[in-house]
Amino acid sequence: MRFLGRIDFPDLVKSVAGNGPAPDHTRIALSTMARTLPKLPFGQIHAPLEQNLRRFEFVQGQVHSALSSYEPSRKPFQYRSAKVTLPSLRIVASAHTPVRVEVGSNTDITILIPFTGWSTATVGCQLLRAQAGVTALYLPAVARSGESGRRSLLSLSFQRERIEQAATSMFADTSLSRRFQFDQPRLLPLSRCGLNVLSMLRQACRLVDAAALDPAAVDLLGAEDLFCRAIALLLSPDTALKSTLKRPSQPNRGVIERLCDYIDGNLTGPITMSDLERESGLKSRAIQLGFQRHFACTPSEWILNRRLDAARRLLIAGSSDTRIAEVAFRCGFPRPAAFSAAYRQHFGEQPSVTLRRR
Secondary structure: OEEOOOOOOOHHHHHHHHOOOOOHHHHHHHHHHHHHOOOOOOOHHHOOOEOOHHHHHHHHHHHOOOEEEEEEOOOOOOEEEEEEEEOOEEEEEEEEOOEEEEEOOOOOOEEEEEEEOEEEEEEOOEEEEEEOOOEEEEEOOOOEEEEEOOEEEEEEEEOHHHHHHHHHHHOOOOOHHHHOOOOOOEEEEOEEOOEEHHHHHHHHHHHHHHOOOOHHHHHHOOHHHHHHHHHHHHHOOHHHHHHHHOOOOOOOHHHHHHHHHHHHOOOOOOOOHHHHHHHHOOOHHHHHHHHHHHHOOOHHHHHHHHHHHHHHHHHHOOOOOOOHHHHHHHOOOOOHHHHHHHHHHHHOOOHHHHHHOO
């Protein structure tokens, strides 16, 4: 990798980079700078403000495996980033000041979703510009250059086979994935046939936060499955998507209650939308409609809430021998840290506080 440009950092950044504690006015200045960066799609509390170009080089290399050069186009350069790597998906949240990048030939299939700001990509003679809240950039494994303003970005690099699998379980037309045009760089609308895919992605990011960025917990909460389904929605042709949406089953209360019983009986392990489809015989659209109609929430929100409610009951009924890590595991959280973060966000207190009040 080579640098296209050089940034001369202000004295206040140098003092923090390696010359001992910064004075109060410097810390205040850096705090002000940090607030100018938009919030990350996930992982905000795990991502300190950075100005180190070498570190940025490494982080960007996790998103673009063939990154050949970059040039921050404004000083001081700032960024935050968080990453989760799952079996079939690499998820990166980043926020930074304006940059220009060049990516060589590679093997990654990536979708870039600006949560704030904009991003461009030039592939051959084709110029694509994605705007936050409107479009995403779909970039197959090809050489390209890009530019962005101050932005917050969600990057999804995925295995083609996993998206095909998600599409097969979602859509009435099981051959749909053959028309996904995996080799065609293009803009993807974030609203598809009345479905707000951006809202779906935000929900998946909330699950990543609830899991405290722990890959095992992210998988357990069904976030990987939700991300893959969002990608399948973004790539699906309008005709096939409309055909599927015209025929959603309307599950009655009994079907949804049976799914709730299934969820309650399987809280110790992962529960995905695919599991719910298999258990009910319904497509995901019908299940989503059923939960919204009867409980005013999504299936993934219901599952997370049931895990946390079960954990709270165990803590309240606990004794001096009760271990929080054991409660977390019994309720489907393999990592106590992820459990504590989700519990505090949901109930407004740490699990240890609930346990002491038994």
